[in-house]
Amino acid sequence: MDISVVIPLLNEQDSLTELHDWIAGVMQKHQFVRNYFY
Known part of the structure; x- marks a missing residue:
């Protein structure tokens, strides 16, 4: 399963x-293909 994570980072x-x-860690544990967008 492919999952994209969108994370708003204003002041974070x-x-x-x-x-x-x-x-x-969670994505790796469940063997998800992942993309991160900051």
Whole structure:
């Protein structure tokens, strides 16, 4: 399954790394093909 993640980041730069790592872990665990749009 292909999944695209769209993440609005206005004033959220401090939490980006944690959010990205969490999403990437879930996607990898379930073997989803992923795209990120910031």
